[in-house]
Amino acid sequence: xxxxxxxxxxxxxxxxxxxxxxxxxxxxxxxxxxxxxxxxxxxxxxxxxxxxxxxxxxxxxxxxxxxxxxxxxxxxxxxxxxxxxxxxxxxxxxxxxxxxxxxxxxxxxxxxxxxxxxxxxxxxxxxxxxxxxxxxxxxxxxxxxxxxxxxxxxxxxxxxxxx
Numbered sequence: 001x002x003x004x005x006x007x008x009x010x011x012x013x014x015x016x017x018x019x020x021x022x023x024x025x026x027x028x029x030x031x032x033x034x035x036x037x038x039x040x041x042x043x044x045x046x047x048x049x050x051x052x053x054x055x056x057x058x059x060x061x062x063x064x065x066x067x068x069x070x071x072x073x074x075x076x077x078x079x080x081x082x083x084x085x086x087x088x089x090x091x092x093x094x095x096x097x098x099x100x101x102x103x104x105x106x107x108x109x110x111x112x113x114x115x116x117x118x119x120x121x122x123x124x125x126x127x128x129x130x131x132x133x134x135x136x137x138x139x140x141x142x143x144x145x146x147x148x149x150x151x152x153x154x155x156x157x158x159x160x161x162x163x
Contacts, residue, residue, distance in 0.1 A: 015075050015077065016075070016077075016113075018077060018112040018113045021112040021113070021154070021155060022112070022155075023110055023111050023112050024110070024111075024153045024154055025108070025109075025110050025152075025153050026108065026109045026110070026111060026113075026114050026115050026151075026152070026153035026154055027106065027107070027108050027115070027150070027151070027152040027153060028106070028107050028108075028114060028115040028116040028118065028119040028120075028148065028150070028151045028152075029104065029105070029106050029107075029119060029148070029149045029150040029151075030104070030105050030107075030116070030119035030120045030122070030123045030146065030147065030148050030149060031102065031103065031104045031105075031123060031145065031146070031147060031149050032102075032103050032123040032124065032127055032143060032144070032145050032146035032147070033093065033100045033101065033102045033103065033127070033143070033144060033145050034100060034101050034103075034127045034130050034131060034141050034142065034143050035093060035096070035098040035099065035100045035141060035142045035144065036098075036099050036100065036101070036134065036138050036140075036141045037099065037137075037138050037140070038099045039137070039138075040099070040134050040137055040138040040141070041090055041099040041100075041101065043134070043137065044090070044101065044130070044134065045090055049133055049134060049137075050136065051133040051134075052133075054129075054130055054133045054134060055088045055101070055130070057129055057133060058086075058088070058103075058126045058127070058129040058130050058133070059086045059088070059126065061125050061126055061128075061129040062084070062086045062103070062105060062122040062123065062125050062126030062129070063084045063086065063122065064125075065121045065122050065124070065125030065126070066081060066084045066105070066107055066115075066118040066119065066121060066122040067081060067084070067118075068121075069117050069118045069121045072121060073117055073121070076117050077112075077113050079109050079111055079113060079115055079118060080109055080110070080111055081107060081108065081109050081115065081118060082108050082109055082110060083106070083107070083108040084105065084106070084107050084108075084118070084122060085105070085106045086103065086104070086105050086122060086126055087103070087104045087105075088101050088102070088103055088126075089101070089102045089104075090102075101127075101130060103123050103126050103127055104123075104149075105119045105120075105122040105123050105126070106119065107119040107122065113154070114151060114153065114154050116148055116151050119148070120146065120147075120148060123146055124143070124146060127143045127146075128143070131143065147161060148161060149161050
């Protein structure tokens with residue numbers, strides 16, 4: 001296992017110095033889901049939720065969150081994002097047969113540090129936005145399964161999640 005990079009030799013938290021790293025094309029893909037009652041999913045799919053276009057608003061919220069990640073996560077560098085794409089798919093969770101919306105975010109940049117945190121933050125905020133817009137009809141929604149699926153670029157190379 002690699003050493004934690006956000007601590008100096010004295011064990012103090014610090015922002016990693018990326019000034020000597022070469023800029024490269026960086027890509028990160030993250031995913032997560034929000035489980036809900038079938039009637040809640042039907043409202044979202046029909047576009048009849050009281051607050052409006054749930055997935056449209058969630059998409060914009062996720063993009064905004066990716067852009068603001070360094071303001072939310074203290075030791076993240078501001079990253080010049082070149083692309084943030086958010087996809088929602090309605091379906092059922094195989095293990096429980098619960099109704100769900102699956103969110104996948106692809107974040108890209110050309111820079112000296114990766115975009116994993118931007119992709120993960122975008123997933124979380126997009127799903128939280130779905131919760132916010134639908135909580136009046138379903139307070140039992142559950143967000144889960146948020147994880148990094150893939151990362152490309154940079155000195156550490158590529159990563160693809162197992163399973």
